[in-house]
Amino acid sequence: MKFNLSFIVLASMYAQRAFSSGPMAVNERSFTKDPGMDASKSGETYAANDGDIEAAWKSGNEFTAANDGNLSATPMGLSQALSQYAAGVSDSENLQALLDRIAPPTPVGAIRFTYGLETESEEFQKRTLANITRPVHGEFPELKITGSEAEGRCNNIGLVSYLDLDQGGALPQMQQLEVQRLRNIILRSQIADALALIDAAASADTGMNWGASGADPDSDVDDMVDAGGRASGVDNNIVVFGRGSFMKRRRSYRKESRTNGGEHAILTPDQLRDVYQVDDVINLRTLYRSSSTANTALLDNTLYTYDARPGLSLKDSSNIKRMTYVAAGGATRVWITVGTHRVKITVDAYAVNKITRSVGIRKRAVTFS
Numbered sequence: 415m416k417f418n419l420s421f422i423v424l425a426s427m428y429a430q431r432a433f434s435s436g437p438m439a440v441n442e443r444s445f446t447k448d449p450g451m452d453a454s455k456s457g458e459t460y461a462a463n464d465g466d467i468e469a470a471w472k473s474g475n476e477f478t479a480a481n482d483g484n485l486s487a488t489p490m491g492l493s494q495a496l497s498q499y500a501a502g503v504s505d506s507e508n509l510q511a512l513l514d515r516i517a518p519p520t521p522v523g524a525i526r527f528t529y530g531l532e533t534e535s536e537e538f539q540k541r542t543l544a545n546i547t548r549p550v551h552g553e554f555p556e557l558k559i560t561g562s563e564a565e566g567r568c569n570n571i572g573l574v575s576y577l578d579l580d581q582g583g584a585l586p587q588m589q590q591l592e593v594q595r596l597r598n599i600i601l602r603s604q605i606a607d608a609l610a611l612i613d614a615a616a617s618a619d620t621g622m623n624w625g626a627s628g629a630d631p632d633s634d635v636d637d638m639v640d641a642g643g644r645a646s647g648v649d650n651n652i653v654v655f656g657r658g659s660f661m662k663r664r665r666s667y668r669k670e671s672r673t674n675g676g677e678h679a680i681l682t683p684d685q686l687r688d689v690y691q692v693d694d695v696i697n698l699r700t701l702y703r704s705s706s707t708a709n710t711a712l713l714d715n716t717l718y719t720y721d722a723r724p725g726l727s728l729k730d731s732s733n734i735k736r737m738t739y740v741a742a743g744g745a746t747r748v749w750i751t752v753g754t755h756r757v758k759i760t761v762d763a764y765a766v767n768k769i770t771r772s773v774g775i776r777k778r779a780v781t782f783s
Contacts, residue, residue: 507700509601515694516654517608517736517767518724522568525739525764529728531562532771568739572762573599583757593748596761600746602702604736606712608767609654612734615769616718616777617645624666625782631663632678635690638719638776646774648721648731651693653686656713660697662782693723720775733775739764 520529548554573596577583619638624631635653642650655663667679683695704710720733728737738745741764751758769775 507598509598509605509700512696512698512700513601513605513608513736514724515652515696516605516698516722517734518722518726518732519738519765520726520728520735522728522737522739525568527566527568527728527737528563529566529735529737529768529770530731531564532773566737566766566768568737568764568766570762570764571600571603572596572760574758574760577757577759579755579757584752589750589757589759592759593761596759597746600761600763602700602712604765604767605700606702608734608736609713609718611767611769612654612718612720612775613716613777615733615772616720616775617641619776619778621779621781623781623783624662625669627671629666631666631780632686632689634778635717635719638717638778639690639692642719642721642774642776646721646771648774649692650719650721650774650776652696652718652720652722653690653692653694654696654698654713654718654720655683656716656780657697657699657701657711658715659717659780660699662715662780665782692719715780716777717780718775718777721771731771733769733771734767735770736765736767 546555575592575596577588577592582588619634619641622631622634623629624634639650639653664679667675667677669675681689683697686695687693698711698713700712701709702712722732722734723730726732726735728735741747746761746763749758749760749762751760
């Protein structure tokens, strides 16, 4: 068998390096594919998340956290690959599902897109049968829809964090925890942005003191749902209570002077859907760190009713949509850059919240005294 001279020289150089007293350079080290926690051997070095770190080091030190697809097409959702990468980390606040309920995702085919705006009154017209009857040798009357469109663009939103190698930054578990932390901040930020847009576009109903004698919180919510439907022609299907307003509802029905009030006080958001005849009732209890010593509710003593449904297209009528662009790496992407002393972790996505119809959104401030 004939051997190529360059191959023999290269093999000799590696053999001398391996048996010398000096260490091999990191980017010349052989990495073994991770066989899983149960099969891992002590003292061996494995590539994180079934990836090939060696190849990444030699090609500029940048690679995707989950090489086999990274993320699913679900907006801001994790694929099986990244779910494994983030093993042991749970989203205890269920922020992804909460965001999808408050501002349902609408996939777009590109970063720039065109979407429909207000539903015009023609859609809800009623005419006499005489006015929609075709005369002999004639044509049916024409109905013109004059709804407008707007241009939009998904924002590239994301965060960067660094882990020191001296503090375990190369460990997959440390990276997984950091990915989850960054992702949660991005999700909370999108929830806060959606609430701010809803609040700015809403028509305010008279504030209510649910601690007053004779207060009836559920009737107040019914009035808001009804007012939204009468204004837009599309019934409000979402009720969002703030952390404080939902507590005030319970306290109102727990007052000693009430007859059978306790039965109403213990109703859950799921049970209230039937009471209000809507698709979803949300008790938004999520907090954020507003200072070094304080946490603040994303939504407190306010409640909203509006129309938002999953599975709508860019042209379908609703009050709010979250446009999401799924890039090649997934709806949410994770990037890891391995440096000499630190690991850089980047989590990003393309998305934007849009009020697509302001008519029908209602809000009410709640007090208790």
